[in-house]
Amino acid sequence: MNHPVRVAILGATGAVGRKMIEVLEQRNFPLSELRLLASPRSAGQTLSYAGEKLQVEAVQEDSFEGVDIALFSAGANTSKQYAPLAVRSHAVVVDNSSAYRMQEDVPLVVPEVNPHALSRYKGIIANPNCSTIQLVVVLHALRSLGLEEVVISTYQAVSGMGQTAIDALHRELESGFAAKESTLFPMASAPFYVPMAFNVLPQCDVFLENGYTKEEMKLVQESRKILEQPTLRVAPTAVRVPVVYGHSESVRVTFARPVSVEEVRVLLAQAEGVSLADRPEEGIWPHPRMVEGSGQTFVGRIRSDLFDERSVQFFIVADNLLKGAAYNAVQIAEELVKNDWLGKEH
Amino acid sequence: MNHPVRVAILGATGAVGRKMIEVLEQRNFPLSELRLLASPRSAGQTLSYAGEKLQVEAVQEDSFEGVDIALFSAGANTSKQYAPLAVRSHAVVVDNSSAYRMQEDVPLVVPEVNPHALSRYKGIIANPNCSTIQLVVVLHALRSLGLEEVVISTYQAVSGMGQTAIDALHRELESGFAAKESTLFPMASAPFYVPMAFNVLPQCDVFLENGYTKEEMKLVQESRKILEQPTLRVAPTAVRVPVVYGHSESVRVTFARPVSVEEVRVLLAQAEGVSLADRPEEGIWPHPRMVEGSGQTFVGRIRSDLFDERSVQFFIVADNLLKGAAYNAVQIAEELVKNDWLGKEH
Structure with missing residues (x-):
């Protein structure tokens, strides 16, 4: 049309x-x-x-x-x-x-x-889901290496809970370190509330019977569906941090064969939608404040696992309201x- | 005497x-x-x-x-x-x-x-090192299960960088979201600075030649020395978050044999220096604001890996200036x- x-x-x-x-x-x-x-x-x-x-x-x-x-x-x-x-x-x-x-x-x-x-x-x-999108953009770029297992811990921005959560974090910060709790975090329907300011909350969304949160299970199930790899093993931990925009993810991927940092970097550099931010010696790695307003997914801190030649670790950051x-x-x-x-x- | x-x-x-x-x-x-x-x-x-x-x-x-x-x-x-x-x-x-x-x-x-x-x-x-202490208190309690591999991502408080870092974070927050950067983070001697307020920085301490930071290698080497287990595999990522007191750690441990959440919980409940905070259905899991002033190491979010019966995941939080x-x-x-x-x- x-x-x-x-x-x-x-x-x-x-x-x-x-x-x-x-x-x-x-x-x-x-x-x-x-x-x-x-x-x-x-x-x-x-x-x-x-x-x-x-x-x-x-x-x-x-x-x-x-x-x-x-x-x-x-x-x-x-x-x-x-x-x-x-x-x-x-x-x-x-x-x-x-x-x-x-x-x-x-x-x-x-x-x-x-x-x-x-x-x-x-x-x-x-x-x-926001945290899934930025993960699969990166995993997709590496699938020729044979994805086997992903261990992921997230650092998720409050904007993922909507405008009311952004406002609540700012209100907490205005009342300073003394502010004990808002009535919103970890989630509007929680039975108990905790402060988000100066804090880290290992709960995003509700808990399921298996001890994982809904957010964590989305990382597993949605990644498998999008990548069309129904047996991919994902070990997720979803955590909320006092950040307004930008989700971060600390990821270790294990591949079907030994891989080098160089081949991972080449694949990511060519990948659509991915921007490398990986020159630690120049102080360059991805962080939430650098991704605000961008539709790209940023990856850095790419390094080999110290003891497993089939595993690589890296850090992924994207604007959760945009690419997410x-x-x-x-x-x-x-x-x-x-x-x-x-x-x-x- | x-x-x-x-x-x-x-x-x-x-x-x-x-x-x-x-x-x-x-x-x-x-x-x-x-x-x-x-x-x-x-x-x-x-x-x-x-x-x-x-x-x-x-x-x-x-x-x-x-x-x-x-x-x-x-x-x-x-x-x-x-x-x-x-x-x-x-x-x-x-x-x-x-x-x-x-x-x-x-x-x-x-x-x-x-x-x-x-x-x-x-x-x-x-x-x-602060992030090592709280990790090994928990790992020690589980060593009868046979520790093989630890994948850890940290959420570290700025007080780990001293009083000047606490002051710098508060100053950044006072100038609000517009504050672009302090001259202190990720570390006082960095060639480039980034804001810490509303941000997550995947760098603690300087980078070494292997692509890991000194803080990350401390987690590997000090854990091995304290636990007297020189072949323990540790895959570390150390990250600074805008928290004042309390380091958090998202950890996946792989043991020598299949383990159940119940046996992990029993071992941790008996362990000296460890407090369980693990009743998600009541909104109870550890977070930095609850550990301020305590010498205990808090553990929660204990759950089996979804796909590997030898692995368990959990979340550890302790006051980095006290137990750390x-x-x-x-x-x-x-x-x-x-x-x-x-x-x-x-």
């Missing part, structure tokens, strides 16, 4: 929704219409796109009539309620929530990794447009 | 030195004299011990005359300069710096782990007194 596209953003006033608007603008997405949708509570607000003021509308059953692509970022429950309605209106839903990610007939896509999965979509395409959410969703929309995959029968 | 002991603290005005004074007081250490020593720059300050005001003296060649135990925490260079002089004055030096840790005839001691090593001391005893430094040093002093090991010929 390749004519300008009509886009709706559901959850437009949230931390990710606002970034979606920015990314569409920055990347000159071929828009013919941009419809901003949110809950009735947030409706009426005004947001800018390309110098134009747009009013946020309350989402309704018929909000997706005439929309080609609907970018959803309003939580799993809202997705479950409105995605079927959007699909019935012949919109393609790119859903940033976890609602549909593990559903077999829903492609879970990182455009640098598995764009081919998009061709099989049936109305809904899922955007992976809004940017990846817009990249998916771009792929759909480029390949003329919109408006297929489904 | 068991009579009251004459103690000197070198580096008394630093972050760790001040904690040493507090710990001696809190534990009713059997003192007959407390001599506070520092560089000429810090001399003249007044600090309190048990309600008494003590003046800090500038350290000199003869400062250790008549001292039984000298607690050193003034950096490796100062230790190298003054430890031989203190030993010549018949003081036992408990050195918190890295100067002597890997020297073969210097015991490197965590009292819960290898108190027997103290009996072989020849004037100098080394206090291990001052408290461990005073425990060593207590062991010496208790066993009548002071004033041996050496």
Whole structure:
């Protein structure tokens, strides 16, 4: 089709929704219409796109009539309620929530990794979890070495919990070291709260029966689905840190054969979406404050395991609201447009 | 001997030195004299011990005359300069710096782990690195299961870099998110600086030729020495986070045989110096803000590896200035007194 596209953003006033608007603008997405949708509570607000003021509308059953692509970022429950309605209106839903990610007939896509999965979509395409996206961009680049095991510990920014968490961290910091706890961390629905300021919380999302959090199991299950490697072993620990933007990941990967730092570096240097930041002697390694605003995934601290010639360690950092959410969703929309995959029968 | 002991603290005005004074007081250490020593720059300050005001003296060649135990925490260079002089004055030096840790005839001691090593001391005893101490307290408790490999990622507090780093982080936070960088992080001697506020820095201490930092290699070498297991495989990543007090560690341990979470939990519950904080369903896991002021090492998030029955994952947190430094040093002093090991010929 390749004519300008009509886009709706559901959850437009949230931390990710606002970034979606920015990314569409920055990347000159071929828009013919941009419809901003949110809950009735947030409706009426005004947001800018390309110098134009747009009013946020309350989402309704018929909000997706005439929309080609609907970018959803309003939580799993809202997705479950409105995605079927959007699909019935012949919109393609790119859903940033976890609602549909593990559903077999829903492609879970990182455009640098598995764009081919998009061709099989049936109305809904899922955007992976933030911490998974930056991991698989790097793992994909190394798959020719034979991925066997990934041990990963994350350092996740509070913006992954939305704008309210950003505000809560700043409020805690304003009351200084004395501030004992906010009512938000480790998660809004937790039975007990702990301070996030000057702290490290080894809980992201709820606990499952196996002793892992939902966030940790997403790293396992989503990575396997995106990489199409259902037996990949992932040992995850997901941790929240008092950072606003940018998730970091300390990763050890074990390959099927001995590998050198040099071959890993060559593969990563050539990889789409990956930027090397790996000159420690010059003080260069990736950190959250350097990735703000970028859609790239940064990798550094690349080194051989001291005792296992099949293992390599490195440090991955990306902007969780961009590559981890809004940017990846817009990249998916771009792929759909480029390949003329919109408006297929489904 | 068991009579009251004459103690000197070198580096008394630093972050760790001040904690040493507090710990001696809190534990009713059997003192007959407390001599506070520092560089000429810090001399003249007044600090309190048990309600008494003590003046800090500038350290000199003869400062250790008549001292039984000298607690050193003034950096490796100062230790190298003054430890031989203190030993010549018949003081036992408990050195918190890295100067002597890997020297073969210097015991490197965590009292819960290898108190027997103290009996072989020849004037100098080394206090291990902060991140190593809390790790080996936990590993020691599990050694009956056969320790084979440890993959560890740290979340280290800025107080590990001393009082100037604590002040620098607070200054950065006061200037808010706009503050671009202090001149201190990742380390005072770095060629380039990065902000610590709202950031995560995958560099602690200087880089070595193998691509690892000195802090990372301490985790490997000191753990092997303390545990007396020279072939233990450790895969370390040391990371600084915007936390003031309390180091956290995300750890995966692989044992010689399949292990269950239950047997790990039983061993840790019985272990000296270890407190379990592991009831996720009640919101209980260890975090830095809960360990401030404690000499215990806290462990939680204990769970089996999802795919390897020989591996277990957990999260360790301890107060880096206490168990990681001052408290461990005073425990060593207590062991010496208790066993009548002071004033041996050496």
